[in-house]
Amino acid sequence: MRLALRDITKRFGSLVANDHISLTVEPGEIHCLLGENGAGKSTLMNVLYGLYQADEGDILIDDEPQHFKGPGDAMAAGIGMVHQHFMLIPVFTVAENVMLGHETTGFAGSLDLDAARRRVREISDRFGFQVDPDALVEDLPVGVQQRVEIIKALSRDAEVLVFDEPTAVLTPQETDELMAIMRQLKESGTGIVFITHKLREVREVADRITVIRRGTVVGEASPEASNAELAALMVGRPVELKVHKDPAQPGERALVVSDLTVADETGHVHIDGISFHIDAGEILAVAGVQGNGQTELTEAMVGLAPHVEGSIKLDGREIVGRSVRKALEAGIGFIPEDRQIEGLVSNFTIAENLMLNRSYDKPFVSRGSLNLKKLDTFAKEKLAEYDVRAPGVSTLAGQLSGGNQQKVVVARELSRDLRLLVAAQPTRGVDVGSIEFIHKQIVAARDSGVPVLVVSSELDEISALADRIMVLYRGRVVGIVPADTSRDTLGLMMAGESPEGSES
């Protein structure tokens, strides 16, 4: 099945999300759609999947124009989608999930689970997925859940599979496995659209690369192109992929964490008695697969976690047991891992968001009333200084692109006198150009003598920023290793294997 998009245009009001985009996917081909966040990749795929109707242009399957009214039509035409956020019901088994939406029923509407089981086994065996049809989805590792999504699409005879940012939630090893699966699918004749902004993955599997920027196709690239070339195409200008930083000049021991244990409301322990320290002017990067305690660690640092034992001493003062406000007043800057949830109030203006952590006192509040003039001046300054692309300081934060939203958060957190910076996933969902900018800011904070704790699930980011790397696995420290530790070693550590010669 040959899929072609021809001159697809999609507008939202006066905003052109897709501007005459054309691309073709041949059977047995992996076509990479590369672009920054906000470039229009997902809009295009939602058009393809029938979630949006294109304003102009056609979708052709084997040269036949298609009119998809909804995902059902797209699926029937042989298009399958593996979403970034899995569309699975956790408490159902694999087979139940796979049959969901096109259940085969027997006498009096009874479900024919056996048929679904057989189908799962058949597909699973064909590609070596090793998925048990009777396992509950919630018990499966993330990588396997993703395979269930793939099985779901294949069970509906999908001939073109769309992968929307599939590696965001995977370990490096799981990512490699996914790459292998994609190659296998390709050999069996499936066409694949692979949406991503990660350059390494693109170069590894792509047969063809289409680069999208600001809603238009800016070029095709060959998989042999260098990272720098691809990045420049994506961003529209040469990009420094490697953060330039001088060797750290560690000062005094600023942060000392000892025997830290963090549990949640249900008593489940997420951080299990870990100890580490950070010197002034040093970046400690925390690596690990998502869900191994990183979130709870950063929350404990700012007093957001409910049940914390042990000690976190910043400049000799205890942080554990203090309120968030007291922790922030002690000089902790906090970039939360999800800016939509914890970083920003999307219905607030940029200016209002810039004072979110300073609503109690000067400079923006005096005797209980807001100093809007001062806030306005401050916001305008920060807008320019942090290169936030917005019409003005009264633009709602929710209307900004991910990168610009994150810059607002970074601007807010770095504009106070800091004694410690805690940055959780500082560039998640942020475009390459903004990543470069944010990384520079974090390094600049380090160079001014601030100790920095960076948590990231991207190994590239870890290696780029870290002076030392701490790997977490199931709430414990696997090891603290130098910044130049190889990817392979880090990957093994992220799976829980202790390396040789690490301090811990």
Next chain:
Amino acid sequence: MSEKGPENQPVETSEPTEPTEPTEPTEETKAASDADRVPEASRWHLAMREITTGNALVAVLSVLLAMFFGSLMILFTDEDVRYGLSYFFARPSDTFYYAWEAISGAYVSLWRGAVFNDLGGTFTQQIKPITETLKFAAPLTLAGLGIGLTFRAGLFNIGGRGQMLLGGAAAAFVAVKLDLPMIVHLPLAILVGALVAALWGGIPGILKALTGAHEVIVTIMLNYVGYYLVFYALTRKSLLQAPGSGNPKSAPMPESAILPDLLGPKFNLHAGFLLAVLATFLVWWILNRSSLGYRFRAVGENPSAARAAGINVGVAYTSAFLISGALVGLAGVNQVLGSVTDGATSGLDAGIGFDAITVALLGRSRPFGILAAGILFGAFKSGGFFMQASEGIPVDIVLVIQSLIVLFLAAPPLVKAIFRLPTKEA
């Protein structure tokens, strides 16, 4: 369907703006978050925000739609129209004539009862309706402001009835038990009423902050507790019951504690309306210019972000409920010391505590919107009685219109669909 379109909701504080670079209207910007960490309440939260602080146009159209359906109901309950329908095919013009008569009669009398009565003999009689409207608007606005304030902080205050009762009863207690010169007596009665209602209203805030108890349940239940408390006080001579009476009612308010008339004795309009206007400005200042109001809004829009930025969410909830209680309590004070001064009863809230929810919704939780909605509802009230008296149209039709307004407000997509307004892409 998830709302994936670009956020183009008109918002009071900022002119519609265009993002400079294409903000891709998908969840991509939300990036790969662990889905399980998204607070469970967010969906409910979104819906609530949409309903409580929604679009101004939707609010206006909801009123129009409600009046349209109200007209249909007038038609179908009108004797003449039904008589005309019985021989519709013989002479359809009769039916249309009767229908026009019924509807124009209804709305003309509503106008005469609420704004300006051109049939009145004297100028005083002619303009009396608008003063009646403002009189009814005062408690609705005061209570609406209180409830709107909690909406902005992301809270539902269904406890208006209890807060009004407590506030009114406390003011009545000060009024009948103390004998002071007016310059002290009236302000003291008002203050005590507001304060007691604030403390009563603060209970759900404190419970939510400390234990997470849901404020909807707590406020609903406190309505009953408040009602029986006040009822008890009204049956005890030592508390509120009028001397020498067996009825659960207090003595009439003394002259020194009564809100003065604004336009002289010929009109019922009293200083309670002034109180409502002042409160409107005050609430506007709190919400838009004070740091406390900034925190209310931050907590209302995104409690997680507020918490992560060091804002004490529990304190914000509690203070929002305290202020809300005081405002709703003032509505009770307005009733006891202004509108019905012959003594406080356990029915002094007159359903205003619940109507105020509608007023706050219609006013989109914006102070001046609430004032406008309060006046509109005051007009419905004042005009409704007149309509019943002059046209024989049951006053209940006004209640139906009010209820329909809420219904349409709660279903913005329906209103948008009816008027073919652009909606967000589903």
